Amino acid sequence: MERTKKKIKLFKGYSKYEKKDFPFVYLLILIPVAQFAVFWVYVNISSILLAFQNEDGNWTLANFAAVFRAFREPDTFTFILPQLIGRSALLWAVVNVVAFPISVFTCYMLYKYTKCHLFFRICFLIPGLVGTVVWTTLVRYMVAYNGPVTELLYALNLLSDQIKHDGLFSSATTAYPTIIVVTFMMSIVGNNVVLTGAYARIPEELFESAQIDGASLGREVFNIAVPCVWPTIATLLTFSFCSVLTYDNGVYVYSMGEGGNGMANMGFWFQYATYNIATMPGTSYNYPAAVGVFITVIAVPIALIARVILEKVVEPTDF
Amino acid sequence: MSKFKRLLVCASAAVMLFSAAGFAGCKRDKIAVDPSTINVRVFQGGYGVDWIYELKNKFETAFADEGYKVNILTPSSDERGDIVYNDLIAGYEEKKIDLVFTTDLYAEKVAGGDEGYLVEDITDTVYNKPAIDFDGEEESVNIVNKMKPGADSSMIALNEQGKERYYGFNWVSSIGGMVVNTKKLSAYGLELPKTTDEMLDAFEAIYLGTNGYGNSTESRTYPITYVQGSNGYALCMLNTHFAQYTGYDDFLTFWSMLDENGQPMTETGKTLYEDQGLFEMLNVAFAVLDPIIAAPGSQTQTVGQAQGKIMADMGKDDAVFMCVGDWMLNEVRYIYSNKLNDIEFINFPVVSALGTELFGPSSGYKLSEEAADELLSYLVGLVDENLDIEDIISRTQTDKGITLNEADAMRVAEARGIYFSRGVEHLAFIPKGSSKKDISELFLRMFASDDFAPIYAQTTNGTSPYTDAVNTNTDYKFVEEASRVAVNQYAKLITSYPRGLRRELGLMTMFISTRHIPMEIASRRISMFNSQGQIDGDKTRAVYAEAANTLWGEEKADINKNWANWIANL
Numbered sequence: 001m002e003r004t005k006k007k008i009k010l011f012k013g014y015s016k017y018e019k020k021d022f023p024f025v026y027l028l029i030l031i032p033v034a035q036f037a038v039f040w041v042y043v044n045i046s047s048i049l050l051a052f053q054n055e056d057g058n059w060t061l062a063n064f065a066a067v068f069r070a071f072r073e074p075d076t077f078t079f080i081l082p083q084l085i086g087r088s089a090l091l092w093a094v095v096n097v098v099a100f101p102i103s104v105f106t107c108y109m110l111y112k113y114t115k116c117h118l119f120f121r122i123c124f125l126i127p128g129l130v131g132t133v134v135w136t137t138l139v140r141y142m143v144a145y146n147g148p149v150t151e152l153l154y155a156l157n158l159l160s161d162q163i164k165h166d167g168l169f170s171s172a173t174t175a176y177p178t179i180i181v182v183t184f185m186m187s188i189v190g191n192n193v194v195l196t197g198a199y200a201r202i203p204e205e206l207f208e209s210a211q212i213d214g215a216s217l218g219r220e221v222f223n224i225a226v227p228c229v230w231p232t233i234a235t236l237l238t239f240s241f242c243s244v245l246t247y248d249n250g251v252y253v254y255s256m257g258e259g260g261n262g263m264a265n266m267g268f269w270f271q272y273a274t275y276n277i278a279t280m281p282g283t284s285y286n287y288p289a290a291v292g293v294f295i296t297v298i299a300v301p302i303a304l305i306a307r308v309i310l311e312k313v314v315e316p317t318d319f
Numbered sequence: 320m321s322k323f324k325r326l327l328v329c330a331s332a333a334v335m336l337f338s339a340a341g342f343a344g345c346k347r348d349k350i351a352v353d354p355s356t357i358n359v360r361v362f363q364g365g366y367g368v369d370w371i372y373e374l375k376n377k378f379e380t381a382f383a384d385e386g387y388k389v390n391i392l393t394p395s396s397d398e399r400g401d402i403v404y405n406d407l408i409a410g411y412e413e414k415k416i417d418l419v420f421t422t423d424l425y426a427e428k429v430a431g432g433d434e435g436y437l438v439e440d441i442t443d444t445v446y447n448k449p450a451i452d453f454d455g456e457e458e459s460v461n462i463v464n465k466m467k468p469g470a471d472s473s474m475i476a477l478n479e480q481g482k483e484r485y486y487g488f489n490w491v492s493s494i495g496g497m498v499v500n501t502k503k504l505s506a507y508g509l510e511l512p513k514t515t516d517e518m519l520d521a522f523e524a525i526y527l528g529t530n531g532y533g534n535s536t537e538s539r540t541y542p543i544t545y546v547q548g549s550n551g552y553a554l555c556m557l558n559t560h561f562a563q564y565t566g567y568d569d570f571l572t573f574w575s576m577l578d579e580n581g582q583p584m585t586e587t588g589k590t591l592y593e594d595q596g597l598f599e600m601l602n603v604a605f606a607v608l609d610p611i612i613a614a615p616g617s618q619t620q621t622v623g624q625a626q627g628k629i630m631a632d633m634g635k636d637d638a639v640f641m642c643v644g645d646w647m648l649n650e651v652r653y654i655y656s657n658k659l660n661d662i663e664f665i666n667f668p669v670v671s672a673l674g675t676e677l678f679g680p681s682s683g684y685k686l687s688e689e690a691a692d693e694l695l696s697y698l699v700g701l702v703d704e705n706l707d708i709e710d711i712i713s714r715t716q717t718d719k720g721i722t723l724n725e726a727d728a729m730r731v732a733e734a735r736g737i738y739f740s741r742g743v744e745h746l747a748f749i750p751k752g753s754s755k756k757d758i759s760e761l762f763l764r765m766f767a768s769d770d771f772a773p774i775y776a777q778t779t780n781g782t783s784p785y786t787d788a789v790n791t792n793t794d795y796k797f798v799e800e801a802s803r804v805a806v807n808q809y810a811k812l813i814t815s816y817p818r819g820l821r822r823e824l825g826l827m828t829m830f831i832s833t834r835h836i837p838m839e840i841a842s843r844r845i846s847m848f849n850s851q852g853q854i855d856g857d858k859t860r861a862v863y864a865e866a867a868n869t870l871w872g873e874e875k876a877d878i879n880k881n882w883a884n885w886i887a888n889l
Contacts, residue, residue, distance in 0.1 A: 021325075024325065028328065028332065077834075078833070078834040140619070144616055144619065144620075145615040145616040145619075145636075146615065146616070146636070161850040161851075162844070162850065164615075165610070165611075165615050165616075165850060166610065166615060166616055166617065166618040166619055167616060167618075167619050169619045170618040170619050255548075256547060256548055256619075256621070257548065258547070258548040258549060258838070260548065260838060260842070261842070279400075
């Protein structure tokens with residue numbers, strides 16, 4: 001067989017007329033590309049290199065020694081990392097293992113069986129649009145010593161006088177559980193827009209024929225809808241695995257930058273470390289950078305393995 | 320792509336680009352280039368900036384013949400810390416700023432720090448010269464002699480020859496103390512406390528109820544409130560009480576770990592944590608920061624909410640006392656404009672353990688503990704009246720029939736005079752290489768004048784660091800009492816700025832085993848009271864002493880465990 005040399009031609013398939021527009025288009029995307037190069041590529045490379053340097057710029061592995069030490073005793077910021085990682089992982093599990101399946105189901109019910117579901121979609125979208133400070137201030141008010149949630153729980157004899165005195169964020173017993181409950185409630189209707197969009201692409205004929213065959217609601221959801229939108233679900237879950245060890249949801253703002261009463265998790269820790277280093281003389285970003293690299297080294301394989309498993313769990317359905 | 324589409328895309332991009340530039344706020348200050356006009360940058364904070372415009376007018380009038388002018392560039396709350404530091408690094412040739420009034424920037428960083436000497440040495444040109452009044456005449460006293468001890472801690476750095484020199488100019492005298500709602504205090508029939516025992520007695524009276532008012536759970540008025548988290552308000556109290564008991568010099572040694580010869584205490588530094596003053600400080604702190612007697616929500620509230628509880632009327636889950644600074648009036652004056660004379664500012668009451676040590680059963684005076692505290696309170700009152708030591712001794716003899724030892728009188732006077740300063744962080748610098756530094760120096764010398772002090776007080780509700788006069792020309796008792804603290808003849812400023820060996824070791828906080836002592840204290844929930852407005856069983860204040868001892872012991876153990884390692888890693 002004659003082997004033909006294939007030339008890889010740049011701009012193959014474009015007419016001469018279209019190629020005239022290329023300089024113009026490149027100019028247009030120059031700024032976003034430059035921004036990406038500076039604020040993502042450079043920043044991340046710099047962060048990784050910082051992990052292997054001391055504050056004088058000399059190469060060292062001492063930062064990683066500090067990371068391992070922080071697994072046994074309080075670190076520079078008086079936190080013990082495994083505790084924080086555990087809290088982040090717990091929050092992640094609540095969102096992605098418990099709330100996410102519920103949200104898949106609730107989004108389907110909303111889309112398929114709820115009149116004016118568009119109105120509800122907009123309502124559920126609003127917390128994501130409202131600034132974090134507004135949302136967390138609202139929650140802080142609701143769980144303050146005189147907030148409606150605290151008053152209700154106290155009236156139901158579910159709170160001690162001590163906790164009622166200062167609110168749910170004032171005690172290690174209730175602070176992080178409050179974060180978990182708030183995050184869970186927000187996650188039940190999370191991803192609403194994405195999932196609804198995915199459900200909308202499923203041909204109606206599939207459901208009609210299922211109904212003719214007498215399929216129950218459960219079969220409709222789990223045997224038809226979910227497999228059809230599985231690529232979307234798999235994508236969402238894959239992305240979520242990237243934050244399995246650092247999941248946060250605004251603890252820094254909820255705790256007003258303190259992380260006290262057992263609220264601190266890894267996401268909080270990074271913000272806390274960054275802020276304190278920026279304002280505290282004699283400290284440097286090398287240690288937090290090393291923590292970041294360490295977490296990344298663990299989280300990346302997890303995310304990749306999760307992606308492979310998720311792709312194999314459900315066979316892709318073409319329609 | 321059609322020409323029309325291309326045009327539309329370009330127009331959209333141009334609009335977006337220019338609107339982004341517009342949001343950036345492209346207003347530019349005009350830099351004056353003539354040799355008689357200095358360009359001045361000023362930080363805009365709680366004390367405002369009206370004062371500098373007043374000073375500018377007086378300066379330009381006094382030096383009208385010379386044609387000196389002051390060009391004040393747009394004040395900004397960003398004009399602080401690293402932003403100013405980076406401008407100084409950029410240099411005078413680029414920035415053309417002749418004088419900057421800033422905060423969060425110490426002399427050590429900008430003079431002899433990593434970037435060398437970025438500012439001018441003003442020792443001989445400002446501090447060793449007299450202030451200049453509004454007539455352009457020199458006063459009789461050098462500026463350096465107008466400052467209170469400790470006021471210069473942040474202004475000084477070592478020059479190339481290793482000698483201490485002044486590089487910064489302090490422009491605010493700012494005190495960390497307590498605010499008291501005296502209207503509520505009077506309703507309870509109580510007086511402003513002068514000792515910590517008196518303060519805790521007042522707390523007890525409010526919490527348990529007195530003078531026709533029920534306990535706090537009934538009256539819904541509580542003794543104290545505070546700001547959540549690792550803020551500095553309560554730290555002012557801790558440092559002040561520690562310094563009151565241990566003495567000013569030993570306090571400085573604690574924060575520097577340098578001996579009397581200025582040498583690092585590499586062998587003995589850890590013994591500084593054996594100081595009894597730390598226990599006495601914690602003993603009071605556990606009682607004051609008792610979460611049971613604090614107003615509801617104190618552990619999770621912002622400074623605005625805490626101040627709101629002080630200003631609120633009785634019966635609203637409010638409070639009577641709060642640790643805060645003399646800047647509070649400026650922060651609340653617009654929201655609570657009709658209540659500003661309900662509050663007064665006081666320096667932290669003197670720790671009663673000092674009275675026990677000086678006058679108690681095991682002293683030469685052999686007074687009972689109550690009598691010792693009563694004497695301490697009396698002496699504190701005399702110090703507040705700004706009497707000389709001889710007068711204090713004489714009055715004590717007359718009123719109390721007690722012959723007071725001069726050393727003991729001085730010890731009480733020093734303890735009462737000590738106040739925690741947040742103002743030392745507010746410094747002015749003359750950038751290195753300024754071609755008009757002589758004009759800037761004259762401007763600073765006029766700032767330090769007796770003529771300017773009342774104008775400064777009027778415009779800032781604060782106190783100039785260079786005056787001895789109480790601000791009586793104010794509508795607010797709060798402001799007057801704050802100035803009384805600052806100008807007292809026994810005033811000595813303290814800060815929690817680590818120096819010397821402590822800084823080299825990276826021991827930036829008072830305790831190392833705990834990130835923030837007040838937060839730790841609140842989390843331990845030690846109390847002699849229950850949440851029903853009563854004393855819990857037969858508990859007494861001994862519970863606070865026990866908790867203080869425990870925390871102190873933990874800190875000493877941590878220091879002992881790690882000291883050798885820290886020194887080895889130096």
